[in-house]
Structure formats: C-alpha cells, structure tokens
Amino acid sequence: xxxxxxxxxxxxxxxxxxxxxxxxxxxxxxxxxxxxxxxxxxxxxxxxxxxxxxxxxxxxxxxxxxxxxxxxxxxxxxxxxxxxxxxxxxxxxxxxxxxxxxxxxxxxxxxxxxxxxxxxxxxxxxxxxxxxxxxxxxxxxxxxxxxxxxxxxxxxxxxxxxxxxxxxxxxxxxxxxxxxxxxxxxxxxxxxxxxxxxxxxxxxxxxxxxxxxxxxxxxxxxxxxxxxxxxx
Amino acid sequence: xxxxxxxxxxxxxxxxxxxxxxxxxxxxxxxxxxxxxxxxxxxxxxxxxxxxxxxxxxxxxxxxxxxxxxxxxxxxxxxxxxxxxxxxxxxxxxxxxxxxxxxxxxxxxxxxxxxxxxxxxxxxxxxxxxxxxxxxxxxxxxxxxxxxxxxxxxxxxxxxxxxxxxxxxxxxxxxxxxxxxxxxxxxxxxxxxxxxxxxxxxxxxxxxxxxxxxxxxxxxxxxxxxxxxxxx
DNA sequence: CCGGCCGGTTGACAATTATCAATCAAGATG
DNA sequence: CATCTTGATTGATAATTGTCAACCGGCCGG
Numbered sequence: 001x002x003x004x005x006x007x008x009x010x011x012x013x014x015x016x017x018x019x020x021x022x023x024x025x026x027x028x029x030x031x032x033x034x035x036x037x038x039x040x041x042x043x044x045x046x047x048x049x050x051x052x053x054x055x056x057x058x059x060x061x062x063x064x065x066x067x068x069x070x071x072x073x074x075x076x077x078x079x080x081x082x083x084x085x086x087x088x089x090x091x092x093x094x095x096x097x098x099x100x101x102x103x104x105x106x107x108x109x110x111x112x113x114x115x116x117x118x119x120x121x122x123x124x125x126x127x128x129x130x131x132x133x134x135x136x137x138x139x140x141x142x143x144x145x146x147x148x149x150x151x152x153x154x155x156x157x158x159x160x161x162x163x164x165x166x167x168x169x170x171x172x173x174x175x176x177x178x179x180x181x182x183x184x185x186x187x188x189x190x191x192x193x194x195x196x197x198x199x200x201x202x203x204x205x206x207x208x209x210x211x212x213x214x215x216x217x218x219x220x221x222x223x224x225x226x227x228x229x230x231x232x
Numbered sequence: 233x234x235x236x237x238x239x240x241x242x243x244x245x246x247x248x249x250x251x252x253x254x255x256x257x258x259x260x261x262x263x264x265x266x267x268x269x270x271x272x273x274x275x276x277x278x279x280x281x282x283x284x285x286x287x288x289x290x291x292x293x294x295x296x297x298x299x300x301x302x303x304x305x306x307x308x309x310x311x312x313x314x315x316x317x318x319x320x321x322x323x324x325x326x327x328x329x330x331x332x333x334x335x336x337x338x339x340x341x342x343x344x345x346x347x348x349x350x351x352x353x354x355x356x357x358x359x360x361x362x363x364x365x366x367x368x369x370x371x372x373x374x375x376x377x378x379x380x381x382x383x384x385x386x387x388x389x390x391x392x393x394x395x396x397x398x399x400x401x402x403x404x405x406x407x408x409x410x411x412x413x414x415x416x417x418x419x420x421x422x423x424x425x426x427x428x429x430x431x432x433x434x435x436x437x438x439x440x441x442x443x444x445x446x447x448x449x450x451x452x453x454x455x456x457x458x459x460x461x462x463x464x
Numbered sequence: 465c466c467g468g469c470c471g472g473t474t475g476a477c478a479a480t481t482a483t484c485a486a487t488c489a490a491g492a493t494g
Numbered sequence: 495c496a497t498c499t500t501g502a503t504t505g506a507t508a509a510t511t512g513t514c515a516a517c518c519g520g521c522c523g524g
Contacts, residue, residue, distance in 0.1 A: 063374045063458075066454050072373065084367050091458065094370065123352060127358050128320065130366055138316075140373060141369060142325070189512070191473055191474075192473090192474090225323075226276055417481075420502090420503080
C-alpha cells in the first residue's frame with residue numbers, strides 16, 4: 001500500500017472515526033493495485049474475499065442471468081463497493097469490471113469483519129454506509145417500477161444537472177449503451193428516448209448534454225426527493 | 233408494552249445480543265398497538281419517528297409517484313421495517329399499511345439511534361440486518377431487470393414452494409393485485425401470466441397454487457441462487 | 465490512404481405490457 | 495333472498511419496449 005494514499009482512505013466516512021490501531025490492521029493487510037480498462041474484478045457468485053475501494057478511475061457493477069446482462073451501477077472515486085457481501089461473508093451478487101484504468105484498494109474481508117467486531121466506531125460507520133446504499137437501491141427500484149423509460153432518462157439528466165452544481169451543459173461521461181442498461185432499456189430505445197426528449201427541453205448530442213428548457217424538462221420528469229435525491 | 237411479548241422481541245436477531253440495560257431502554261419507550269386492516273401506518277416522505285416491529289398480521293410496503301403506485305414488499309412477523317430511515321434519521325422512502333389486523337411495536341427512532349451509539353452488539357446486529365435487506369433489494373432489482381413477467385411469476389412460485397418446505401401445493405396468501413404490483417405488472421397481465429404458466433407445470437386456482445411439473449417449471453424459471461435465495 | 469471495427473442510429477417489425485370496457489364470481493349487506 | 499361491492503378475468507386495442515438488420519461515422523492499425 002502506498003503511504004501517500006493512506007490519508008485519503010483514512011478520510012473516508014467509513015474509516016474516519018475508527019481506532020488508529022484498527023485502521024492500521026486493515027491497511028497493512030490490504031493491496032493497492034492498478035487495473036487496465038475492461039478488466040473483470042469480481043464475478044457474481046464468488047466468495048467475497050475483498051472489500052474494494054476505488055481510488056481513481058471507475059468501475060461498473062453488473063449482473064447477468066440466462067444470457068442477459070444488466071448494468072446495476074457505475075461507481076467512481078472515492079467509494080467502496082460490495083460492502084454487504086463482505087460483512088455477511090456471502091457470495092457477491094454483482095460482477096464488477098473496470099471501465100477505464102483504475103486504482104483500487106483491496107482489503108481482505110476477514111480483516112474487515114474482524115475489525116468490525118472489535119471497533120464500534122467502524123461498525124457505526126458501516127451501518128451508515130449500508131443504510132445509504134440500501135436507500136439508493138430502493139430509490140432505483142421506485143424509478144424502475146413507477147416511471148417509463150423516457151421519464152427515467154429525463155430524471156437522469158436532471159440528477160446529473162444537480163450533481164454538476166447546476167450546470168446546464170455537461171458531459172455524459174459514459175457509453176450510451178451502459179447508460180441504457182443502467183436505465184433499464186436497450187441502446188436502440190435510449191436513442192429514441194434522446195430524440196423524444198428534445199422537445200421537452202434537453203438535448204443529448206454525442207457525449208454532450210444540454211438542458212435548453214429546464215421548466216419543460218421538469219414538467220416531464222417530475223423529479224421527487226424520494227427517488228432522485230442522491231443524498232439522504 | 234405487554235410483558236409477555238418482550239421475550240419474543242428479545243429473541244429477534246436484532247436484539248438478541250444487546251445489553252439488557254439497553255434493551256430495557258428501548259422497550260420502556262416503545263408502544264405496542266393493534267391496528268385494523270387497511271390502516272396507513274407510514275406515509276413516504278414523513279420523518280422516521282419510529283422503528284416498527286410487526287408481531288402479528290402483515291404489512292404492505294408501497295411507494296407512489298405521479299398518481300402511480302407500486303407494492304415494494306409484504307412483511308410478516310416477526311421482523312422490523314424501515315430500519316434504514318430510522319438509523320439515518322431520514323424521511324421514509326416507502327409508505328406502509330396493514331393488510332390484515334396487525335399487532336405492531338413502535339420504538340422511537342431517537343431511542344434506537346441513541347442505543348445504537350452506545351451498544352456495540354446492537355450496532356453489529358443492525359449491520360447484519362441492513363446488509364441482508366440491501367442484498368434482498370439488489371436481488372429484486374435483478375429479478376425486475378433481467379426477467380420477463382412470466383419468468384418472474386414462475387420464480388415467485390418456486391420461491392414460495394421452497395419457503396413452504398417444499399410443498400407442491402400451498403396458498404397464495406395475498407390478493408392477486410398486490411402480487412401483480414409486487415412482481416411489477418398489472419393485475420390483468422398477472423391473470424394472463426397465470427394462464428400461460430399452466431403448460432409449464434404450475435396452476436394457480438383462486439387462492440391455491442399447485443406445482444404439477446416441477447421440472448417444467450424450473451426449465452422455464454431457471455431459478456438462481458443469486459436472485460432467488462432469500463437467505464444469504 | 466484504405467479497410468475494418470465498433471458504437472451509435474435508424475427503420476421495420478415483433479413481442480411484451482398496459483389500458484379500457486365489459487363481464488363474472490364470491491362475499492358482504494340490507 | 496336480492497342487491498351491492500369488490501376483486502378477478504377476458505377481449506379488444508393501444509402504447510411501450512425489444513429485436514433484427516442495415517447503415518453511418520469516427521477511430522485505429524496497417
């Protein structure tokens with residue numbers, strides 16, 4: 001593990017409050033690796049041997065069944081993934097692959113569970129993190145079950161708009177087919193949804209997104225704090 | 233709080249390992265109430281004032297958006313619900329209503345959070361519970377995104393089959409329209425899916441489910457440990 | 465510079481799912 | 495017993511979404 005990355009890790013909500021000694025235990029047993037793009041890090045069904053922390057780059061979480069595949073999330077720095085499987089010592093429910101070149105810390109699940117047993121501050125931080133993850137997935141389920149694909153796209157644009165500090169123009173930042181899968185549709189349908197969105201105040205041109213009529217977009221999207229807020 | 237219910241609560245995974253003193257704190261501040269059917273217990277968006285524990289009866293968790301509504305889960309005794317909102321002191325993401333007459337314990341969220349700060353065993357139990365809930369929702373998302381409605385129904389039947397100790401015949405146990413919403417379809421479509429399932433080894437007649445050709449059903453459903461296992 | 469590849473787009477079509485209206489069946493109520 | 499209500503079912507139709515094939519255009523390697 002490189003010494004100058006440690007403070008950054010230590011500053012994460014998950015590790016900030018824990019005992020120094022326990023943090024050292026975790027870090028000592030961890031590995032720091034750099035992966036090229038499109039590398040499979042995790043295969044669903046495998047035992048959860050490591051808690052992963054992505055320090056740079058980005059990672060796609062996806063799942064498959066019966067020759068179909070769907071994107072579940074894209075995670076960027078600095079955050080952890082597959083915490084629940086680590087804690088429960090259960091098989092991964094999702095696979096993970098790097099999207100671009102990524103630096104990733106691997107902490108052995110055994111160490112994580114052991115420290116989790118000993119360190120109350122760490123346990124509390126894990127709860128906070130898990131509760132947050134749980135709520136995100138619930139919101140995603142509501143998005144999927146209550147909205148049409150056009151509405152999902154419109155709300156996605158608005159979420160990104162807010163995530164970028166209110167910018168009316170920003171980069172899509174990922175392949176359209178990945179976005180399509182994330183939003184629960186086919187690439188072809190995303191293309192059509194993008195066209196259909198134009199008269200409602202949002203243009204997506206290649207890799208650029210521009211909101212032309214925020215009012216119109218919001219009238220279509222009807223964003224809700226209880227689905228689209230990515231905090232709380 | 234009725235004295236003779238306390239041991240049962242105490243035996244729940246969530247409370248089993250915690251300090252007696254802290255358990256007393258929780259229980260002392262709690263309310264035990266009996267609700268008639270079809271009563272709204274929780275409205276999404278409200279502050280999470282209480283952690284709910286269902287002791288008897290059953291409760292539907294549902295969510296709405298833009299005049300649409302969908303069933304998110306049906307929860308039975310003995311389990312808690314809306315733990316994540318309580319812990320994060322955040323608004324409920326789902327509404328809840330009783331399906332039948334139900335006895336429910338309400339523990340003030342403040343007390344839960346306070347004890348959670350003090351009691352390491354409780355904190356660990358909360359983590360275990362949350363990790364389990366998180367994994368359930370992920371499985372549900374995979375079910376929704378990767379399967380057609382007929383496949384979802386087939387797998388639902390198989391899950392219930394296993395949940396009932398392998399019985400080939402069992403009661404549906406809930407209204408079909410609630411089941412339809414849970415599985416992400418309309419009542420009309422559930423009716424048709426039920427018909428379409430007949431030649432694949434499962435009959436649903438009124439409130440009774442009978443598996444006639446388990447092989448056939450499994451060939452259609454292709455159940456997966458990573459979606460349909462409701463433990464792990 | 466020239467293919468070849470890949471992701472994206474488009475159009476035609478098919479499958480799936482939703483909607484609407486009508487009907488049916490069973491349980492509740494007077 | 496008749497009536498009313500409610501949930502389930504069915505058929506007809508529409509909307510949505512997926513599939514397949516073709517094509518476009520940028521990018522890379524030769």
